[in-house]
Amino acid sequence: MKIKRIPAIILAAAMLGTMPIVPPKTGLSLSTVAYAAEKLNAPKDFTAAVNGTAAVLSWSAVKGADAYRIYQYDKSAKKFVKLKTVTSTKASVNGLAEGKNYFKVAALTKSGSKYITGNISEKITVTVASAAESSAKTSGKNSAAVALAKKMGDGCNLGNTMESVATWLGADATPKDYEKAWGQPETTAAMIKSLKAGGFESVRVPVAWSNMMSKDGKYTISPEYFDRIDEIVGYILDNDMYCIINIHWDGGWWEDFGSSDEKVAQAAMDKYTAMWKQIAKHYKSYSDKLIFESANEELGSKTKGSSSMNESYERVNSINQKFVDIVRSTGGKNKSRFLLIAGYDTDISKTADNRFKMPDDTAKDRLLVSVHYYSPATFCIADKKSNSWGYSGSWGTEADYKTMRKDFEKMKKFTDAGYGVIIGEYGVCLNTDGEKYVMKKGTDKFFQSVKDLSSEMGYCAMIWDCSSWFNRKTQSYNYDFLKDIYD
Structure with a gap:
């Protein structure tokens, strides 16, 4: 205190x-x-939105502040100098030089006609693209990664399957025991073939590798677990479909990244590194239709801990960079394999934030970015009218369509820069108020709109499914409208 x-x-x-x-x-x-x-606290969450040679700087309000002073680094003077004073938490700066520009901000308290300066914020970097780089962004839509997302077409998740975590199973559990622990049937070749026949070109296989992994600090993944993943990946590739594998929620150990205990945080990175080294080496000779995804939606808020948002973004960026470096270092087809980079919380707005950075890569045009779409949450996630944070039983107004389009357009910044876009999950829950699950009004319109916008913008959208939509036991759609949309 x-x-x-x-x-x-x-x-x-x-x-x-x-x-x-x-x-x-x-x-x-x-x-x-x-x-x-x-002294007043330093402003936090200092960030910039760049537009050409101009930028809008913004930060969180500081209690007790009467104004804020912006400082810019003067390269000739080799120090930060006063730029302007503002009374809001935003400031526009114009005429920025190409390359890197540096800024800081401090909160001010007024004393008579003068200001008392508080603590100064962390430095942020505002990068202005050169004319050549701006031209490259225009041609980014022609990159191999952008083209790949278009080829991947409509996709489906094997939800509640290999990512199922079931501690009650005990030490003698087999991979198939985990596979069926959350209510889904054993995955078969016929099942994947029926997905292909139903109109899907891509399958995402979320994986909980920790289910069968050594606890000696080496994090060795069980050969039996690899064997079962191999079989499922094989079913998908044999049908000439694209396949994505990742490290999913995996029991929630991701939160250790945000621990204030450095040893705990380092152990999380050690585990992540060990897992991806094994996965990458194991699959380095596989077809380039197999895509590795760095993480799931845990990468972001779940790894934040008590750090600031700026620090949290930096952590997410460093984890994604580590992922790319590990995979590329294993050689084989991994030198140029397409890699899917999980966005911040896989949330569109948070991923489109300028603090989220795509990793550097030794391979050209081989990175894609992953986001999920469950918006509005009151429609897509809330399954009961009594839900404490709101409930919506229908979708399809003009405002709904406009909002979805606006959300999807935020990801165009990535395709413009040459990165493919994957909507790794989207869906709508069924209403569970009664004895039977009931589909919400407008679900068909929501799915159709996701498909149409993804096709228009060149994204690959992958529906989240646990046999709610495509019944894996009967190997057919549960609702006729789905066949009309995807088949």
């Missing part, structure tokens, strides 16, 4: 009890005096 120094005049008044509190003759209110007694 931080102890603040109490101004003497306030302390004296409190001790006397009956003595009125009179502000000192400084033009400051008592609340301002309290803040001025100690």
Whole structure:
């Protein structure tokens, strides 16, 4: 707990009890005096939205601040100099030079006609693309990664299957025991063939590798577990489909990345590194139709811990960079394999944030970015009218369509830069208020719109399914409208 120094005049008044509190003759209110007694905190979540040679800087408000001062690094003077003072939490800067520009911001408290400067923020870098780079972005839509996303067509997840975590199974559990633990049937070649016949060109296989992994600190994945994943991947590739494998929720160990205990955080990176080294080496000779995905939606808020948003973005970026470096270092077809980079929380808005960076790569045009789409959550996720944070039983208004288009357009920044876009999951839950699950009104419109917009913008969208839509036991669609959309 931080102890603040109490101004003497306030302390004296409190001790006397009956003595009125009179502000000192400084033009400051008592609340301002309290803040001025100690330097204001540095503004957090300092970021920039770049547009050509201009940028809009923004940051979180600081309690007690009357204004904010922007500092820009002067390369000739080799130091940060005052640029401007503003009273809001945003500032526009224009005429930026090509390359890297550096900024800081500090909160100010007014004292008479002067300002008292608080602690200064972390430095942020604002990069302005050269004319050549801007031209390259225009041609980015012709990259191999963008073309791949288009080829991948409609996709489907094998949900609640190889990512199932079931601690109750015990030490003698087999890979197929885990596969069926969350209610799905054993995956078969016929099942995958029926998905292909149903109109799907791609299958995402979420995986919980920790289910069968050594606990000696070496994180060795069981050969039997690899064998079962091999079989499922084989079914998909044998049908000339694209296949994505990842490290999914996997029991929730991702939160260790955000631990304040450095040993715990390092152990998380050690585990991540060991897993991807094994996975990459195991599949390095496989067809390039097999795509590795760095993570699931846990990469972001779940790995944040108590760090600031800027620090959290940096952590996400470093984990994704580690993933690319590991895979490329294993050689074979992994030198140029297409890799899918998980966005921040796999959330469109958070991934489109300029703080999210795609990794550097030794292979050209081989990276794609992954986001999920369950918006609005009150329609896509809330399954009961009694849901505490809201519920919507229908979708399909003009506003709904406009919002979805606006969301999808945010990802065009990636295709413009040459990165393919994968909507790795999307879906709508069934209403569970009654004895039977009931499909929400407008689900068909939602699915059709996701498909249409993805086709228009060159994205691959993959429906999340646990036999709610495509019944793996009967190997057929549960609703006729799905066949009309995908087949």
